[in-house]
Amino acid sequence: QARLLFPLIALMRVALDLQTSGALFARIFEYLDLRPAIVDAPDAAPLPAGAPRLGEVAFDGVTFRYPDARGGERATLNDVSFAIEPGQYAAFVGPSGAGKTTVSYLIPRFYEATSGSVRFAGRDVRDIDRESLVSHIGVVSQETYLFHATIAENLRYAKVDATQSELETAARAANIHETIMSFPDGYETVVGERGYRLSGGEKQRIAIARVLLKDPEVLVLDEATSALDTISERVVQQALDAASHGRTTIAIAHRLSTVVGADVIYVVDHGRIVEHGTHSELLAVGGAYARLYAEQAAAPSPARLSRPA
Ligand code: ATP
Numbered sequence: 001q002a003r004l005l006f007p008l009i010a011l012m013r014v015a016l017d018l019q020t021s022g023a024l025f026a027r028i029f030e031y032l033d034l035r036p037a038i039v040d041a042p043d044a045a046p047l048p049a050g051a052p053r054l055g056e057v058a059f060d061g062v063t064f065r066y067p068d069a070r071g072g073e074r075a076t077l078n079d080v081s082f083a084i085e086p087g088q089y090a091a092f093v094g095p096s097g098a099g100k101t102t103v104s105y106l107i108p109r110f111y112e113a114t115s116g117s118v119r120f121a122g123r124d125v126r127d128i129d130r131e132s133l134v135s136h137i138g139v140v141s142q143e144t145y146l147f148h149a150t151i152a153e154n155l156r157y158a159k160v161d162a163t164q165s166e167l168e169t170a171a172r173a174a175n176i177h178e179t180i181m182s183f184p185d186g187y188e189t190v191v192g193e194r195g196y197r198l199s200g201g202e203k204q205r206i207a208i209a210r211v212l213l214k215d216p217e218v219l220v221l222d223e224a225t226s227a228l229d230t231i232s233e234r235v236v237q238q239a240l241d242a243a244s245h246g247r248t249t250i251a252i253a254h255r256l257s258t259v260v261g262a263d264v265i266y267v268v269d270h271g272r273i274v275e276h277g278t279h280s281e282l283l284a285v286g287g288a289y290a291r292l293y294a295e296q297a298a299a300p301s302p303a304r305l306s307r308p309a
Contacts, residue, residue, distance in 0.1 A: 041127060059081055067111075174242065
């Protein structure tokens with residue numbers, strides 16, 4: 001059963017990565033006669049635009065164990081609690097395997113908490129119609145999915161009725177417009193498999209343009225672990241700053257540069273939050289964060305915070 005679960009979760013990840021409707025993917029599951037692992041409660045209600053506290057994300061004593069994790073092992077997340085206010089920039093840092101990415105999976109309900117409660121806009125995510133939940137969350141992940149289609153079509157997965165001028169506004173803010181214009185057919189250039197090949201940094205900026213078109217209240221940012229060169233890193237970073245502006249941002253951070261200015265940093269270790277605070281508060285405490293920081297400062301550039309060599 002776990003085997004069957006993975007392609008489904010991969011598909012749902014693609015849906016979120018495309019910033020598109022989960023309904024399309026639900027229909028694919030139906031066609032394939034597969035039952036998605038995560039089903040809505042019969043009384044799950046949509047979360048309409050303009051609902052109060054949109055953008056608030058909280059974990060309340062969340063413990064989580066992967067469905068296929070062998071018994072007896074420690075849970076991946078253990079009694080994790082935090083509350084992120086609308087518009088805050090929150091960064092999750094910690095060693096590899098600590099559980100940071102898993103936190104990001106539970107917010108759009110790729111998986112459900114084993115116990116405790118994941119809350120969105122003050123409601124348990126199990127009580128929110130999943131389609132509606134996903135409509136309020138944008139993701140920029142390490143892998144951006146591009147269809148074998150034109151750039152314009154790839155962008156419109158985030159907003160089917162976007163006008164050309166909306167596409168260009170989003171692409172400009174994502175620092176990718178000029179690059180697109182330099183391609184053989186501009187926005188009509190066919191990309192994806194067998195198409196024009198985009199670099200990692202270019203794909204990421206396409207993902208950022210999609211987020212800007214979708215305009216969700218919450219942005220989940222799974223920072224690339226593979227190093228981009230300094231110039232594309234700066235260009236991507238500027239685009240990310242534009243995308244996180246005015247919305248709750250949850251960054252799974254691997255580099256220090258994106259963490260220093262965060263409103264709050266959560267340090268995760270062995271599935272628990274061991275410290276939280278701002279960069280300067282955590283340095284003053286002289287604990288786990290200060291050690292990660294020192295390690296990173298000692299590492300050669302481009303240094304990573306969370307994966308000591
Ligand atoms: P990194 O910085 O390396 O990305 P992370 O802090 O994001 O690490 P997670 O990816 O959340 O860590 O993984 C936490 C733990 O859960 C790890 O021990 C990992 O092996 C385990 N894990 C991750 N995905 C699964 C899965 N699908 N099934 C079982 N265990 C998993």
